[in-house]
Amino acid sequence: MAHRIAVIAGDGIGQEVMPEGLRVLKAAAQRFAIDLEFTTFDFGNCDYYLEHGKMMPDDWFEQLKDFDALFYGAVGWPEKVPDHISLWGSLIQFRRCFDQYVNLRPCKLMPGIKSPLAGRQPGDIDFYVVRENTEGEYSSIGGKMFEGTEREVVIQETVMSRTGVDRVLKYAFDLAKTRPRKKLTSATKSNGISITMPYWDERVQEMAKQYPDIDVDKFHIDILTANFVLHPDWFDVVVGSNLFGDILSDLGPACTGTIGIAPSANINPEGKFPSLFEPVHGSAPDIAGKGIANPIGQIWSGAMMLEHLGYKEAGDAMVSAIEAILAEGDSSVLTGDIGGQGTTRTLGEAIAKRL
Amino acid sequence: MAHRIAVIAGDGIGQEVMPEGLRVLKAAAQRFAIDLEFTTFDFGNCDYYLEHGKMMPDDWFEQLKDFDALFYGAVGWPEKVPDHISLWGSLIQFRRCFDQYVNLRPCKLMPGIKSPLAGRQPGDIDFYVVRENTEGEYSSIGGKMFEGTEREVVIQETVMSRTGVDRVLKYAFDLAKTRPRKKLTSATKSNGISITMPYWDERVQEMAKQYPDIDVDKFHIDILTANFVLHPDWFDVVVGSNLFGDILSDLGPACTGTIGIAPSANINPEGKFPSLFEPVHGSAPDIAGKGIANPIGQIWSGAMMLEHLGYKEAGDAMVSAIEAILAEGDSSVLTGDIGGQGTTRTLGEAIAKRL
Ligand SMILES: CC(C)[C@H](C(=O)O)[C@@H](O)C(=O)O
Ligand SMILES: CC(C)[C@H](C(=O)O)[C@@H](O)C(=O)O
Numbered sequence: 001m002a003h004r005i006a007v008i009a010g011d012g013i014g015q016e017v018m019p020e021g022l023r024v025l026k027a028a029a030q031r032f033a034i035d036l037e038f039t040t041f042d043f044g045n046c047d048y049y050l051e052h053g054k055m056m057p058d059d060w061f062e063q064l065k066d067f068d069a070l071f072y073g074a075v076g077w078p079e080k081v082p083d084h085i086s087l088w089g090s091l092i093q094f095r096r097c098f099d100q101y102v103n104l105r106p107c108k109l110m111p112g113i114k115s116p117l118a119g120r121q122p123g124d125i126d127f128y129v130v131r132e133n134t135e136g137e138y139s140s141i142g143g144k145m146f147e148g149t150e151r152e153v154v155i156q157e158t159v160m161s162r163t164g165v166d167r168v169l170k171y172a173f174d175l176a177k178t179r180p181r182k183k184l185t186s187a188t189k190s191n192g193i194s195i196t197m198p199y200w201d202e203r204v205q206e207m208a209k210q211y212p213d214i215d216v217d218k219f220h221i222d223i224l225t226a227n228f229v230l231h232p233d234w235f236d237v238v239v240g241s242n243l244f245g246d247i248l249s250d251l252g253p254a255c256t257g258t259i260g261i262a263p264s265a266n267i268n269p270e271g272k273f274p275s276l277f278e279p280v281h282g283s284a285p286d287i288a289g290k291g292i293a294n295p296i297g298q299i300w301s302g303a304m305m306l307e308h309l310g311y312k313e314a315g316d317a318m319v320s321a322i323e324a325i326l327a328e329g330d331s332s333v334l335t336g337d338i339g340g341q342g343t344t345r346t347l348g349e350a351i352a353k354r355l
Numbered sequence: 356m357a358h359r360i361a362v363i364a365g366d367g368i369g370q371e372v373m374p375e376g377l378r379v380l381k382a383a384a385q386r387f388a389i390d391l392e393f394t395t396f397d398f399g400n401c402d403y404y405l406e407h408g409k410m411m412p413d414d415w416f417e418q419l420k421d422f423d424a425l426f427y428g429a430v431g432w433p434e435k436v437p438d439h440i441s442l443w444g445s446l447i448q449f450r451r452c453f454d455q456y457v458n459l460r461p462c463k464l465m466p467g468i469k470s471p472l473a474g475r476q477p478g479d480i481d482f483y484v485v486r487e488n489t490e491g492e493y494s495s496i497g498g499k500m501f502e503g504t505e506r507e508v509v510i511q512e513t514v515m516s517r518t519g520v521d522r523v524l525k526y527a528f529d530l531a532k533t534r535p536r537k538k539l540t541s542a543t544k545s546n547g548i549s550i551t552m553p554y555w556d557e558r559v560q561e562m563a564k565q566y567p568d569i570d571v572d573k574f575h576i577d578i579l580t581a582n583f584v585l586h587p588d589w590f591d592v593v594v595g596s597n598l599f600g601d602i603l604s605d606l607g608p609a610c611t612g613t614i615g616i617a618p619s620a621n622i623n624p625e626g627k628f629p630s631l632f633e634p635v636h637g638s639a640p641d642i643a644g645k646g647i648a649n650p651i652g653q654i655w656s657g658a659m660m661l662e663h664l665g666y667k668e669a670g671d672a673m674v675s676a677i678e679a680i681l682a683e684g685d686s687s688v689l690t691g692d693i694g695g696q697g698t699t700r701t702l703g704e705a706i707a708k709r710l
Contacts, residue, residue: 191438226609254581
């Protein structure tokens, strides 16, 4: 039976890296005899907004809900539509309405990629960030009062539910169990954010009781970001709230030199709704249209999608193909951000061919 | 006339670095003929809490409000008192009740200190983080509902006022004006945190109109932390909310290898209340009592205090003495964290003597 994949390329370089993601996915599907069926949607981008006054049609949920996965590019073009409108009108809706409560992001130092950290080698850095993806600091509750006056004040609530916190913690602990080091680090800020963060700590402590074999520690987010730079080798699975996970899953890839190539999976673990796979990088309007964007984040996200659909071997083969091309370091193939003179397409084709 | 300084050493290594901070301040006072009068207070630490059930006496405000400055060590000892109680009962009260709405933290790559970032030299990294220090994410509004049940939910509000945002922005823009590069970077997350952060951006845009000579940019906090690692040379003055400033002012010093030696100033710019000067590092219970803590954060904070009191030359001389001792690199003098075999005291004495 075919796996039905909804494809939404989005804005900017999303449009350019998506074809390469599809190219490599198709190569993997062929090699491993996987039946993938792609359906492309042209909403969920800022041009659609300019035309329709909204990011997606009213029945987007109906249109997408029965797909097996969403393969997603990048969204946002602030000169056309303010970011909080374009993102809340697309990506954040998917995460929330499809209950993709886990955002999973690997941070791995790859061969051939130079870390900005002194003296770090492939193998030294290899951890996952597990981010809560539906509640927390990304709430839509709040507002403004005394607008336009000196007394103006804005308020926004952070909301954490026991259900919401526990289920992402459970996912993170379960993931830690599968890892050789069996270590989980919780991101907190309970010394400063005095209501929600002590609650987060409480739930971590509670959950830890069910996982006596997992080595658990916690750091306040400020010193945790410092430790990503100073001791990236300390980490195995790092779990954080929506905002803290967001920060750590950009900082982690930055430390591994892979900010332009890191992938992510927005997962509904129960499989009740489709999960969504997208590169960590944004739509990068400044380099859009030039054909120079690095497609690896999109391709690697495709690998995570295959693994999610049950094809671990195929996903691993895609990652190995990426690693092989990076290790080869042929500058006519690699894009400029990783030291080559190639294009989005040369790099995508090389990886597809390697498969 | 004497400048009256209140001294609160706090917990853990705060007790050990404080004497060295005072030693070097006294040396500077002597050399520059500054009249400093120190008064030590024994509250504001976790042992005081264990004895009295509170971190400070009820009249702490009265006792401290007429001092010219507070010289502060570090507070917190989670095995004795949970952090959110000890911190909200001391440091956060000072910041709030003395309206120290600017938290100023230099990030500077010093001679003799190895940056964890590959290939960065002294001179490459030299910027300030200006942090809003009284409102924002560190609010005390919120609570818990359906306690102890599956439906349990906690809520905490982020509160930003026009007054609160504008005054710290003004301080940051004014600071940028005094710097050679005249550049200001705003930390935001308006694509995800959809009410308070777009408001922050609005106020930055508004304030920028009054500073046409300042080069203004902004980054979302996730990619901003990445850029601290990838392009620390981009930054000159970075301004952020209470939480974002907190994160950036640990990450910045981590990138300069100075997490253990970075200073900070909690400033009430109008001088209506005393300002507070403290190292960025915490109380480090794990190494407390061993005499091995690095005292430079405390000493450098003393230099910021002298500058704040109007003695720029004396403050600069203290920083030069620190730089000279670091550049010399005598391992019998330096503490272990920066590659030596010395003690808190040998390092403090060496800097005092150099003055
Ligand atoms: C101890 C803690 C409450 C404090 C803060 O978050 O403000 C500290 O991290 C700091 O940066 O001064
Ligand atoms: C674009 C933005 C809303 C989004 C987020 O903050 O979640 C992005 O940074 C991400 O990490 O996926």
